[in-house]
Amino acid sequence: MSSQFYSRYIPPSSKVTITVEKQRSSKKRKTIKPIATLPPSQEENPIPERLEQGTVVQAADQEASLPTEQQSVANEQDIFLRSRHQAVLSKYQKAKKESAEKPRTTAAIEDKPIEAQDDQMEIESHGLEPLPQPTEVQDLPKVSMSTALPEWLQSATHVSPASTVPFQSLPINENAAFSLQEKGFEKAFAIQAAVLPMLLPGPQDYSGDICISAATGSGKTLAYTLPMVESLREKPVTKLRGLIVVPTRELVSQVKETFDLCSGGSGLKIGTAMGSKTFKEEQAQLVEKGQKYDPEAYRAEQEKEIDEDEELMDWDFEKRFGPKDGFELLYNHVVEYNSRVDVLICTPGRLVEHIQSTAGFTLEHVQWLVIDEADRLLDESFQQWIDVVLPGLEYLPPLDPIQERFSNTFHLRHRREVRKIILSATMTRDISKLTALKLRRPRLVVLEGQAQEKPEAQDKMETIEATERIELPTTLQEIGVKVPDANDKPLYLIQLLESKPEIGSEKASVKPIEPQRSSESEDTSLDESTSQSHSDRGKVLRNDARTAPQPVAPSATHGTLIFTKTNEHATRLAHLLSLLRPAWGPQIATLTKSSTSSSRQKALSAFRKRKLSILIASDRASRGLDIPDLTHVINYDMPSSLTSYVHRVGRTARAGKEGKAATLIADNEARWFWNEIARSEKVGRGKGKKVVRIDRKLEVEDEEREMYKEALEKLGEETRGKHE
Numbered sequence: 001m002s003s004q005f006y007s008r009y010i011p012p013s014s015k016v017t018i019t020v021e022k023q024r025s026s027k028k029r030k031t032i033k034p035i036a037t038l039p040p041s042q043e044e045n046p047i048p049e050r051l052e053q054g055t056v057v058q059a060a061d062q063e064a065s066l067p068t069e070q071q072s073v074a075n076e077q078d079i080f081l082r083s084r085h086q087a088v089l090s091k092y093q094k095a096k097k098e099s100a101e102k103p104r105t106t107a108a109i110e111d112k113p114i115e116a117q118d119d120q121m122e123i124e125s126h127g128l129e130p131l132p133q134p135t136e137v138q139d140l141p142k143v144s145m146s147t148a149l150p151e152w153l154q155s156a157t158h159v160s161p162a163s164t165v166p167f168q169s170l171p172i173n174e175n176a177a178f179s180l181q182e183k184g185f186e187k188a189f190a191i192q193a194a195v196l197p198m199l200l201p202g203p204q205d206y207s208g209d210i211c212i213s214a215a216t217g218s219g220k221t222l223a224y225t226l227p228m229v230e231s232l233r234e235k236p237v238t239k240l241r242g243l244i245v246v247p248t249r250e251l252v253s254q255v256k257e258t259f260d261l262c263s264g265g266s267g268l269k270i271g272t273a274m275g276s277k278t279f280k281e282e283q284a285q286l287v288e289k290g291q292k293y294d295p296e297a298y299r300a301e302q303e304k305e306i307d308e309d310e311e312l313m314d315w316d317f318e319k320r321f322g323p324k325d326g327f328e329l330l331y332n333h334v335v336e337y338n339s340r341v342d343v344l345i346c347t348p349g350r351l352v353e354h355i356q357s358t359a360g361f362t363l364e365h366v367q368w369l370v371i372d373e374a375d376r377l378l379d380e381s382f383q384q385w386i387d388v389v390l391p392g393l394e395y396l397p398p399l400d401p402i403q404e405r406f407s408n409t410f411h412l413r414h415r416r417e418v419r420k421i422i423l424s425a426t427m428t429r430d431i432s433k434l435t436a437l438k439l440r441r442p443r444l445v446v447l448e449g450q451a452q453e454k455p456e457a458q459d460k461m462e463t464i465e466a467t468e469r470i471e472l473p474t475t476l477q478e479i480g481v482k483v484p485d486a487n488d489k490p491l492y493l494i495q496l497l498e499s500k501p502e503i504g505s506e507k508a509s510v511k512p513i514e515p516q517r518s519s520e521s522e523d524t525s526l527d528e529s530t531s532q533s534h535s536d537r538g539k540v541l542r543n544d545a546r547t548a549p550q551p552v553a554p555s556a557t558h559g560t561l562i563f564t565k566t567n568e569h570a571t572r573l574a575h576l577l578s579l580l581r582p583a584w585g586p587q588i589a590t591l592t593k594s595s596t597s598s599s600r601q602k603a604l605s606a607f608r609k610r611k612l613s614i615l616i617a618s619d620r621a622s623r624g625l626d627i628p629d630l631t632h633v634i635n636y637d638m639p640s641s642l643t644s645y646v647h648r649v650g651r652t653a654r655a656g657k658e659g660k661a662a663t664l665i666a667d668n669e670a671r672w673f674w675n676e677i678a679r680s681e682k683v684g685r686g687k688g689k690k691v692v693r694i695d696r697k698l699e700v701e702d703e704e705r706e707m708y709k710e711a712l713e714k715l716g717e718e719t720r721g722k723h724e
């Protein structure tokens with residue numbers, strides 16, 4: 001019997017193959033005991049077709065071609081195999097009989113100890129045993145997704161949107177209360193009313209960390225600035241005690257404004273680090289270099305320098321003979337660094353640079369860490385900022401001898417507790433990401449939306465709760481505008497901006513606004529790539545009809561933020577709009593990563609002051625930006641995710657005000673938009689609210705089409721010119 005025969009029917013790993021091969025090679029074939037005396041009942045057992053053909057027919061073929069001695073060996077082996085097969089078969093049939101008698105329930109199988117099941121399966125594997133059949137699965141008890149989450153994420157504190165309280169009822173300083181009142185803040189918004197008592201000193205004070213999930217524009221910034229100010233006010237020595245990390249420079253400036261609002265009279269110094277100044281300038285603003293009288297330390301320094309001098313190989317020429325910074329140490333004095341700020345608001349990248357390169361910059365006194373737009377900051381590595389910042393927060397400065405003695409005597413533990421506040425409108429429940437923050441007794445606070453109609457299945461609800469349910473502002477109205485031909489998107493956009501009743505729900509009640517006069521252009525002359533240049537480009541296509549004073553951007557466009565998917569798209573769209581509607585040119589600016597920081601700030605400031613009507617931005621502007629009274633957001637390009645959509649549209653309908661968001665939907669985007677955004681169970685909308693579908697034909701006159709064609713050609717030429 002050739003080895004191919006075995007390999008055809010018996011997997012190489014099986015025991016039988018090994019046994020037979022072993023016996024052959026050790027030439028002890030005769031010692032194999034043929035098990036020829038099978039009980040008749042087993043002999044009579046019908047042999048399955050596959051097994052019968054496989055053994056008998058093939059074996060016969062092989063025998064005919066073998067010499068006598070080999071034949072007898074082959075016969076012995078054949079008998080051996082057949083007897084093994086018979087043994088297996090009989091066990092199989094016995095098992096089959098047993099299982100036919102017994103009802104096959106999951107419970108029955110589960111009840112049997114695992115070892116017992118294994119016993120039954122103790123059959124030598126040889127590749128011919130019956131294939132294992134899948135166990136019939138009966139209805140198992142449903143496991144809620146939420147049980148997969150840690151206790152603190154499961155048992156969030158839910159806050160009703162109606163639970164506002166007057167600021168006077170909170171333990172805040174009268175200066176802060178006065179400033180808030182002056183600003184027109186009458187009541188603490190719901191999320192503030194819930195979080196402030198946890199963070200301010202008082203009976204509800206909670207000393208652990210807090211994660212806050214609340215809709216865009218719900219007032220999360222004040223929920224952490226106010227308690228930080230209250231806890232750090234009037235500290236006699238300036239030390240870096242509060243650290244706030246946000247993803248963009250614009251947000252750094254914005255958070256600073258909120259601090260300025262509530263820190264009046266507190267004596268706190270609030271600093272920023274975002275890379276808008278040179279690194280050296282920023283360093284000088286954060287840390288002050290001084291000296292202090294300390295003969296002991298001075299001597300230690302001197303000895304250290306001598307030791308270093310002896311290590312000739314280690315000489316650093318620049319350090320020893322390079323330019324000094326004009327700082328001369330007095331005798332018996334050593335360098336001392338002092339923080340110039342109590343609170344630092346920064347981007348993660350710049351923070352890492354200061355930790356690594358600014359002498360005297362230390363996190364050893366930090367008591368508060370705030371991570372705003374946390375999901376974004378945890379998603380992207382930003383120079384591995386968490387790995388750099390957390391060790392700084394865990395650092396325990398050595399005890400001085402007196403402290404040491406007391407701590408030994410009284411077994412005092414040297415401890416450091418930094419209070420962490422983690423926020424987002426799309427707060428991650430991804431525990432692997434949250435774990436990286438090493439939260440201490442964390443608590444999750446969730447601002448609820450308005451009462452929702454319950455989804456049909458309860459488990460659906462549980463799944464959504466367990467993952468990331470996102471609430472949109474209840475004052476937001478959403479529309480989806482069908483764009484059958486993606487090439488016509490700019491024309492649809494113009495119709496939307498002009499609020500043709502066919503497209504938007506706006507009626508002609510919108511008031512036209514006057515174009516900006518040159519004398520008023522102070523704030524709108526932003527930079528070469530923004531409003532001024534857009535208006536110049538508009539001149540190219542002008543003719544009498546098109547330049548006649550026309551109702552420029554109507555009030556619907558006063559305060560319209562348009563999102564595109566890239567910086568380049570934003571710039572091109574701004575040019576295209578000013579070519580198609582020249583009079584809009586001075587009203588349009590772009591906000592992208594490629595424009596300079598100062599021009600971005602100028603554009604934003606002009607837009608906030610209503611000196612600009614249209615701001616075209618990349619996703620950079622989607623997070624956290626607060627433009628009070630912004631009435632419209634348009635997704636010209638589809639957002640890349642649900643999260644991105646939520647943040648984009650959340651630039652309007654803030655602080656309880658009304659706002660509208662429109663999305664232009666090309667044919668190939670429609671399915672995704674309606675399934676993942678408009679009908680998503682993960683999104684909470686105001687009661688009875690849904691995305692309104694607008695499906696109207698574009699009505700464009702020939703002249704407009706012609707103008708559009710010319711504008712596209714012009715843009716094409718410009719782009720080609722740029723690339724040549």
Ligand SMILES: Nc1ncnc2c1ncn2[C@@H]1O[C@H](COP(=O)(O)OP(=O)(O)OP(=O)(O)O)[C@@H](O)[C@H]1O
Binds near residue numbers: 187626
């Ligand atoms: N108690 C209040 N009364 C009135 N207005 C308030 C109050 N608190 C905050 N605001 C205003 O509400 C607006 C939104 O606040 P904030 O920017 O803090 O929202 P947010 O929740 O951080 O939003 P996002 O998630 O988009 O960053 C701001 O203009 C802010 O000045």
